[in-house]
Amino acid sequence: MKTKALLLALLISVSSLASAAPSTLNFCTGGEGGFYQDLGKAIGTSITKNTDIHLNVLTTGGSVENAELMKDGDCDIAIMQADAAVTKPLPTDVKIVDGHMEQVYWLHGPSGIEDFGKMEDDAVAKKYAFAAVAGSGALVTVRNWIETDDDYKGAVIVEFDDWYAAAEAVAQGYVKKAGVTVEIAGMLYIGRPGKITSDITEDFGTQILIGEVNDSSFANAKDANGNPLYTACSVDSKLASGLKTSTFGSPDTYCLRAQIVYNNDWHQGDKKLRRGVDKGINSIVKAVR
Structure with a gap:
């Protein structure tokens, strides 16, 4: 009987600890x-x-x-x-x-590609690469888009350590890797509307333009709760953080939630x-x- 009582007390004690609020x-x-x-x-x-x-x-x-x-x-x-x-x-x-809500910006230089969707073209994809910052949310998105649409299979991503280095490559339109010149189409940047980092806007604001993402392939993706992962939206020129747009009016793009x-x-x-x-x-x- 004592053994049963002791076991019961132990179970109650463990249960209490399990349900206790974290410190x-x-x-x-x-x-x-x-x-x-x-x-x-x-x-x-x-x-x-x-x-x-x-x-x-x-x-x-x-x-x-x-x-x-x-x-x-x-x-x-x-x-x-x-x-x-x-x-x-x-x-x-x-x-x-x-x-x-966060906005996807497609940023490109004067010699880059103004529409992300044009990277589906094999001739364009063979010539240009995407710039991305290692460990960034934008890298997650561009990789997810490449996985979502078979037309982007084989796309090349060049990773940089920070936004400044990536922006420099986008602005000049190329980067040298292991002695090889790689032409850069542009890069994705994701953030609150109108909140593009100064690493991009301050030194490269006159060279980098906001293009558009004109591809419906991503519209059917779902988030962890089964809701639309990406929703069509546009870049309001008033919320462009000082960057100019390469298309007339407000470029089409996608938005997604922070969670x-x-x-x-x-x-x-x-x-x-x-x-x-x-x-x-x-x-x-x-x-x-």
């Missing part, structure tokens, strides 16, 4: 001083206020690194692009909710905690949509 909220955001960091701070503060939970805001390289950290269990909540959330490995038990991803402890634990998370995310996200 720390590790929130993975983005680069130092960036919008993801500010958004993560705001959401995290809203969740943890009036609790004993410590908020730990982690600055990261963005969507790709956040997915890796989430998979490794190093962050409880993370912000990432919707296509990163659907293509990068994540824990099996996560909840994903929509955040603010907030959080793990089991935060969406299936204590009811009060779940409500706090939902309220914290919804109140902040609605303010920035």
Whole structure:
């Protein structure tokens, strides 16, 4: 009898520990001083206020690194692009909710290609390569698009360490790799409308143009919740961060959501905690949509 009582007490103790609220909220955001960091701070503060939970805001390289950290269990909540959330490995038990809208910019130089869709042409694809920043959300998107449409199979991507180096190659229209000259068609940049990084606009603002993404191949893709992953939109010339457009009016492109991803402890634990998370995310996200 004593053994049964002891076993029951142990089970109750373990159950209590399992349902106890976590003591720390590790929130993975983005680069130092960036919008993801500010958004993560705001959401995290809203969740943890009036609790004993410590908020730990982690600055990261963005969507790709956040997915890796989430998979490794190093962050409880993370912000990432919707296509990163659907293509990068994540824990099996996560909840994903929509955040603010982000815009896909196709940026090219005077000698580049003004329409991303023209890279479907074999003659064009053999001549030009895409520029991309290693580990960026834009690299996730361009790779996803290449996988989505067989006409882009074999497309060449040249990766750079940062946006400045990529923008330099796009502006001059080529880059030398291992002594070989590679012509650059352009690059994708993804961010809030009107928020293109100064690494692109300050030194290359007179050389880089905003083109368009005129390809319907991506319209049927779905996000992790079964909703449209990419939605047709256009680049408002008033929100071009000072860059000029290479097409008349507002270039066609696609938009996608940033999403907030959080793990089991935060969406299936204590009811009060779940409500706090939902309220914290919804109140902040609605303010920035």
